[in-house]
Amino acid sequence: MxxxxxxxxxxxxxxxxxxxxxxxxxxxxxxxxxxxxxxxxxxxxxxxxxxxxxxxxxxxxxxxxxxxxxxxxxxxxxxxxxxxxxxxxxxxxxxxxxxxxxHYVMPDVVLGQDIASKLTSDTAIKIFGGRTAPYTKEDAKWIMKNQWSAAQYKEAMDETDGYSLDRMTEMLQLRCSYLMARGSTLxxxxxxxxxxxxxxxxxxxxxxxxxxxxxxxxxxxxxxxxxxxx
Missing domain, CATH: 3.40.210.10 (PVUII Endonuclease, subunit A)
Structure with a gap:
């Protein structure tokens, strides 16, 4: 300020x-x-x-x-x-x-939500060059960048010190929604x-x-x- x-x-x-x-x-x-x-x-x-x-x-x-x-x-x-x-x-x-x-931003918001929901586990595997789970914390940070805190990365873990394919797919959807929301701003x-x-x-x-x-x-x-x- x-x-x-x-x-x-x-x-x-x-x-x-x-x-x-x-x-x-x-x-x-x-x-x-x-x-x-x-x-x-x-x-x-x-x-x-x-x-x-x-x-x-x-x-x-x-x-x-x-x-x-x-x-x-x-x-x-x-x-x-x-x-x-x-x-x-x-x-x-x-x-x-x-x-x-x-009313002005609503079309962009809906587009972002719909696109994010269509991301699948195949998308995650493609992003990681054919590699599947388990994914590491470094993999998660590569996707989510600074969007999450250290506590959020730890809370999201559903494997021993890592993440499943389903969880990584969810993270990709969240990241996509975040990026699309930024694009819908005035x-x-x-x-x-x-x-x-x-x-x-x-x-x-x-x-x-x-x-x-x-x-x-x-x-x-x-x-x-x-x-x-x-």
Whole structure:
């Protein structure tokens, strides 16, 4: 994360009295608050131009992560130091944008899944030049590269210090899915200014109180919907 982006996120957390987990990782949740006995997670974004940059390689994992998050989008003046206004977006508010991106990448995702499922043990034998099981940890690393941790390589072993033909075939399918998923990503899709402008504005005088009121209204609405459909 760029220092400037990190500084802006901290400024937003301070403004809205939000918290961050101590063990937060690079792709983790930006901030959270506890309200109505619930933990509400937030994605924090900022812009100086109106449109909002998201992530470099946007794909299915981001869709899965973002569709349940609440968002705060801070609009800064041109130097990026002073906040001019902040927009709030509930999961329902963000759904049209996220659904649009899901629709865009879906053909590539389905292609990747179908192709991976068609890989067979013959594929594994062909890749290893006619050699069959047992396969070694070095063989597995040749296929999976840095996609797996040391613990995952050990857990996947189904032979004594190695892997069967069936397990190696499964690994090839996983690797194929991973590679195809990378190919189905979008390069930093922006949230358009027209979309941002129609999102609710948070009160500048009492930003933390305003945010919590929006969140409470969303939680009440979501609860009412669940009760009506139960």
């Amino acid at each position: 760029a220092v400037q982006d990190d500084s802006r996120e901290q400024q937003m957390r301070d403004r809205f009295n939000l918290r961050v987990t101590e063990d937060r990782k690079r792709d983790g949740i930006d901030a959270f608050l506890r309200i109505e006995d619930q933990i509400v997670n937030f994605e924090l974004k900022s812009t100086t131009s109106g449109s909002v940059s998201t992530v470099r390689d946007f794909g299915p994992k981001h869709i899965e992560k973002w569709e349940d998050l609440h968002w705060i989008i801070a609009v800064y003046e041109k130097t990026g130091k002073e906040i001019l206004k902040c927009h709030y977006a509930s999961p329902i508010d963000m759904a049209p944008w996220i659904d649009g991106k899901r 390069n930093n899709p922006h949230i358009e200014r027209t979309f941002v402008d129609q999102l609710p504005l948070l009160d500048e005088e009492e930003p933390a109180i305003s945010l919590r009121q929006y969140v409470r209204n969303y939680l009440l609405s979501a609860s009412a919907t669940e009760d009506a459909t139960a």
